[in-house]
Amino acid sequence: MVVGLAVLGGATIAGVYAPPDGLITLVLLLAIGLVQLALAHTIAAHRAALGSLRRQFQVGLALAIGVSLAGIGAVALAMFVSPHDALVLGLMLVFSAALGAYSASLLAAGVLGDVRSVQGAVKAVGEGRLDVSARTTASDELAELAHAANEAASILAVREAERDAAWKAHRDLIAAVSHDLRTPLTSLRLLSEAIEDEVAGPDERTRYLGEISNQIGSLGHLVDDLFELSRLEAGDIEWTMAQVELDELVGEAVETLQPQARAKGIKLLSTVPAGTAPARANPERLQRVLFNLLQNAIRHTPTDGSVWVLAESAGDHVELEIADSGEGIDASDRERVFEPFFRGARSRAGEGAGLGLAISRAIVEAHGGRIWLAESTSGTRVRLSLPTAGV
Numbered sequence: 598m599v600v601g602l603a604v605l606g607g608a609t610i611a612g613v614y615a616p617p618d619g620l621i622t623l624v625l626l627l628a629i630g631l632v633q634l635a636l637a638h639t640i641a642a643h644r645a646a647l648g649s650l651r652r653q654f655q656v657g658l659a660l661a662i663g664v665s666l667a668g669i670g671a672v673a674l675a676m677f678v679s680p681h682d683a684l685v686l687g688l689m690l691v692f693s694a695a696l697g698a699y700s701a702s703l704l705a706a707g708v709l710g711d712v713r714s715v716q717g718a719v720k721a722v723g724e725g726r727l728d729v730s731a732r733t734t735a736s737d738e739l740a741e742l743a744h745a746a747n748e749a750a751s752i753l754a755v756r757e758a759e760r761d762a763a764w765k766a767h768r769d770l771i772a773a774v775s776h777d778l779r780t781p782l783t784s785l786r787l788l789s790e791a792i793e794d795e796v797a798g799p800d801e802r803t804r805y806l807g808e809i810s811n812q813i814g815s816l817g818h819l820v821d822d823l824f825e826l827s828r829l830e831a832g833d834i835e836w837t838m839a840q841v842e843l844d845e846l847v848g849e850a851v852e853t854l855q856p857q858a859r860a861k862g863i864k865l866l867s868t869v870p871a872g873t874a875p876a877r878a879n880p881e882r883l884q885r886v887l888f889n890l891l892q893n894a895i896r897h898t899p900t901d902g903s904v905w906v907l908a909e910s911a912g913d914h915v916e917l918e919i920a921d922s923g924e925g926i927d928a929s930d931r932e933r934v935f936e937p938f939f940r941g942a943r944s945r946a947g948e949g950a951g952l953g954l955a956i957s958r959a960i961v962e963a964h965g966g967r968i969w970l971a972e973s974t975s976g977t978r979v980r981l982s983l984p985t986a987g988v
């Protein structure tokens with residue numbers, strides 16, 4: 598490029614004046630260009646040795662001005678201009694070089710300010726402060742860098758909040774598990790001490806043994822539920838999916854729980870319209886969800902109330918609803934009922950560990966479905982949607 602430009606310059610002078618002038622111009626331009634190029638490449642190669650950006654700017658500027666001054670000096674000599682003209686030319690050049698240096702340093706100060714802003718923000722992020730924001734004064738690459746740094750900080754902040762929430766959930770879970778294990782263990786210890794005690798008669802011992810067996814049974818359920826939930830949450834799901842006819846599945850669940858409902862004086866009904874699309878599901882898991890939901894409904898509905906199951910197709914999904922005319926769920930609890938170990942304020946002690954809905958949600962979501970509380974003016978409506986089996 599330097600050669601091309603020098604030839605162009607030489608040719609122009611040769612055309613306007615005379616060929617010898619053109620030749621001198623060509624030689625001068627080539628000399629200035631090559632010296633400047635060589636110096637620029639050397640400096641660029643040793644940029645690291647120059648240190649700060651400010652220093653690099655200064656050296657770059659000094660190079661441009663220095664070589665131009667030398668070039669103009671050479672031109673003045675070669676053209677045999679008068680000392681007077683050469684002095685005026687030199688002064689003008691120094692003047693414009695000083696102004697150029699000033700303008701360049703203004704620009705450099707802006708760039709350096711922006712670099713410092715990004716640097717400060719990145720450093721703050723490194724120290725764990727994620728609410729920082731790098732601000733720059735132009736819309737250049739540094740602004741893009743600042744934007745990227747700000748974006749990274751806000752992504753990190755979101756991740757950190759998620760991690761904190763997950764940790765809190767984890768700690769709460771461990772606290773809840775320990776509490777739920779400690780209570781039955783304490784009563785088991787007391788019962789076995791009572792049996793060992795010589796004072797207890799045979800009838801009492803039999804009663805205590807019955808109670809021990811109950812406690813062991815519920816501990817077993819709790820551990821099974823916990824195991825199931827942890828497997829579900831770990832994504833350990835190797836189920837065979839099948840085409841599940843909802844009228845059959847709902848029919849079985851209702852039939853099994855009918856005695857329990859009748860004993861409490863509750864009407865248990867189901868409606869699955871003919872032609873309701875079959876669900877794509879694992880029948881045992883889906884049955885388990887239905888049981889959990891129906892048992893909750895029966896448990897939280899008083900005598901003379903009713904519990905009903907509805908199914909309906911909805912596009913490429915089927916929806917199931919388990920509704921009851923019971924006490925309903927407090928507005929303040931609605932958000933949390935699907936969390937592990939959450940028991941509503943109206944739940945009575947010993948009624949359940951609060952894992953039923955958490956397990957149900959995990960199962961439904963593992964099927965690619967969704968479970969939620971539908972709005973209701975009285976009682977509770979739990980709805981879930983599942984993908985239909987492609988028929």
Ligand SMILES: Nc1ncnc2c1ncn2[C@@H]1O[C@H](COP(=O)(O)OP(=O)(O)O)[C@@H](O)[C@H]1O
Pocket residue numbers: 889893894895897921923924925926934939940941942943944948949950951952953954955977
């Ligand atoms: N049908 C319902 N009516 C009223 N409250 C309900 C109903 N189903 C669930 N709940 C509330 O949600 C909580 C969590 O339910 P669940 O996870 O099944 O736990 P558990 O049945 O072991 O208490 C219950 O303690 C109860 O307060």
Ligand SMILES: [Mg+2]
Pocket residue numbers: 889892893949952953954
């Ligand atoms: Mg339950």
